[in-house]
Amino acid sequence: MASRERDDAMAGLLKRSLAGEAGAADGCPAPDALAAYFERSLDAEETARVELHLSQCGRCREQLAALGRAEQVAATPAASAPPKATRASWLWDWRWLAPVAAVLILTAVWATRRPELTRIPEHSKQSPAAVPAPQSAQQPIRRVDRQPPQQDKQQLASRVAAPAPSAPPAPPAPAPAANFAAGVGMAASADNSRSTNSMAPKSASPDELSKKAARQEGATDQAPNAPAVTSETLTIQTESSPIASIAPESSPHSNGAVGGVAGGASGAPSARAQTAKEKEAPALVSTFRARPEIVTENQAGELSSARIITTSDSNILWRIAGGGFIERSEDGGATWNGTLPNPNAHFVAGSAPGAKICWLVGHDGIILLTEDASNWRVIPPPVREDFVAISARSASSATVTTADGRKFTTTNQGESWTAAK
């Protein structure tokens, strides 16, 4: 009889032998032990004891399978949708609200203290305050240092908000410069993430805005009938596109262009604007990306301390969304699916060496790992301290960094750690 035939012959006997073992009715683990086993948080001795019992007790195996079904449902995006309180509460998240408010106030103060900006050149008055609609979120948007007419305001609000239907309404911005900041804020808030600081316009610091304003040659005026003529290039990041560039407007003295929300480039002023944009964009992009919240390495396994975690596949992204939520995108950030591995955890960094492999670290020694992009398990930490970074090379190998700079490395999924020198 061949080896395979003997295996088949033994199969029926195995079923009877495993199913017929006595003594399994007693000693069933309590729900707390079963739940802890399911979460892989029992120690080795307890795990072996529970598994020995499970191998003999069909009732407990059925319970565990039922528990697995419930956990799978809980891990699905619909089930992990945040409660309404969270959806609304992110609007009042001080992490983005305070910087936006600061920018608004500073730009308002700057605008009121720059009398030269209130002068309106003759030629700019003659030009219509045309505000062609941008075709999409990726179209360049020109900032205007003026108080646009009411119609323009509405168009501006609708166009900038268009890329993100779920974005909150922009706060009113009476000052022209504040309009700009509001526009940027609206566009940036197109990011539905709960950790909006990664995309918030606060990354454009007041100093940067002041420097940009100093380069302008136009004028702005808070008066509704005083069109401004200045504009500049800015780069913002939206939900649906990596970069959306704001096309610069040429100097009003040279081309008489009037700022507005432009959907495209046409004519000499716009052509010059495009050229200026191309020149300015790289520098501004690098400035914008200098903020630590959004600095990421685009290679799998590289150190990532940002809330966006990249993988070797540019379409696969992870995002730490706050409140213990982790989100994953398979289309380069256009859409995100969220899970809630641990509602009490405060994640601060992650590393994804594979499309479905992701490590997360955070406060109080929390380390989580998923190998299938859905089920998370707790990895025993080397120390019960706050972790600030992690670099993972595979599902087994990773190096974590504590808040005080110590590094620990594991090559066996946290079964053992060695302190890095």
Place this chain on the structure above:
Amino acid sequence: MTSRPAQPLAAADARRPENAPSPPSAELRLPAAFASTIDQCWRKAAAPADWDLSRVQFETALARSVAHRFSGAATQTETRTMRSYLETLHHPDLALACACSAGSEAAWEFFVAQFRQELYRAARAIAGSASGDSNSREIADSLYADLYGLRESDGRRKSLFDYFHGRSKLATWLRAILAQRHVDAIRRSRKLEPLEDESRAELSGIVEQAAANASAGSCSSRAAAGDPPDPDRARYCGMLQAVLSAALAALEPRERLRMAYYYVDGRTLAEIGRLLGEHEATASRKLERTRRSLRECVDATLHRDKQLSEAQVQLCYEYARDEWPFDLDATLRSAGAISSDGGS
């Protein structure tokens, strides 16, 4: 099946009678050596003020958890082990359970807001689509009643939260209770006896016959009436069974569990991987390795200890195949039907 809170730690209260039960409301205390650990746990719990949860109440919950985990052997367990255990607990969930058990309305409202819908979804997933929404709601609502504490004992409302010890997330613990109740209900209502009970009775008969070299009857109750008895058949079947049982007993618990998932429950490799926290390919590889090692062990034992020739060993397998044919497809189909019905 839940356990009654264990006896208070000997170091904490030596005056309590040995066999006296510890009501959950009793203030169990941990030794003074754990003060800093308790402070750390209390900070991590971060219980909101409106829950009216006192530090003493929380410490009692911690002490109860320790007592439950170490089952009265606390004095023998190293302090470091207990401290490490306390640090790994889910403190915020434990605080919530403690506050709810103590009757805090604010905590209960928070619990309902956070967990109610999730529990309904879990109940639907556990009970399965066949049982309908009403059945799953009934399971979830029954659990809610027990969590709130509709039963009273010794003048005190008894809440199921008393049995949460923070070893897992509160949500997982709740799902485990739902799963336990559902499976118990299904088993009570099953018309057919579970396979394990049936085969246990048969197996006992087989082994007894083989051990006593009985010649009456055959290995299986399905032996056709009128067939001539085959004493060698019974002997070989019993021998193979006994050797295999011994080999199974020597397996690691996880290996046995993997085999049970596959052969008894008919789980797919993907399901086994999920249940054991390993990749499907890993589950397949380990299953194959265990099966091969079992067969090699059985073959070696039959040759060496039972002094059987190769032909006789082959007969053992042939008789086993005839007596206990194993239809994997049927087992998988049956397991799939069970899963879709939510374990029914």
